[in-house]
Amino acid sequence: MSVVKKRKIDSENCIFKSSWAESYFVVQQADVILRLICQETIAVHKEYNIKRHYCSKHSSKFDSVVGQTRTDRINSMKQEIVAQQSLFKIGNQSAEAATKVSYLIAEAIAKRGKPFSDGELVKNCLEIFTDVVCPTKKSLVENVSLSHLSQ
Known part of the structure; x- marks a missing residue:
């Protein structure tokens, strides 16, 4: 009988890429990836999961925001998160x-x-x-x- 080894997501070394912030409105804080739009965390740190959530929930509203406007919007959302956390x-x-x-x-x-x-x-x-x-x-x-x- 062969032993089936369960796949562990933690051992896959998924690393946050800074390009994800610009593409999918996400940011990494400590060991957590946070969605800036809906302020939820992502369980599995893979680009596919981040992209799927963004495309299914937020792309219709935020795909029209491009260039410097998009960067400014991301920065303002980051500042709002920091302000909320400091308040707590x-x-x-x-x-x-x-x-x-x-x-x-x-x-x-x-x-x-x-x-x-x-x-x-x-x-x-x-x-x-x-x-x-x-x-x-x-x-x-x-x-x-x-x-x-x-x-």
Whole structure:
């Protein structure tokens, strides 16, 4: 009996070609190929799959865009993707910062042997501080959880 070896796509070393960006409105980010038009990822990094999707879904709309206009359109779509990703990073960073601050303040309260209900006093003081010093950062202080009750 012969052993049938399954084909593995990962081992085929499919490499992203920069010409695909101009032809099919795709870009590579990390190890993922992203379609700029519909903002979906491509599972198998082969030109046939990329071309088939582009021809079946987007060619009627984007084949008329040629030359420098096409390049400008691709660049603007890339910038939109980068802007979206940075927006998510900023939101995530502020949430992580609020969580870190709440843990550090809770640790400081615990080290002094005070009850965790003092966290509400600390939060009120922080809110007063931000109202006076930097009102634009008020939402960051509101996200900090210092209540002794579970939320």
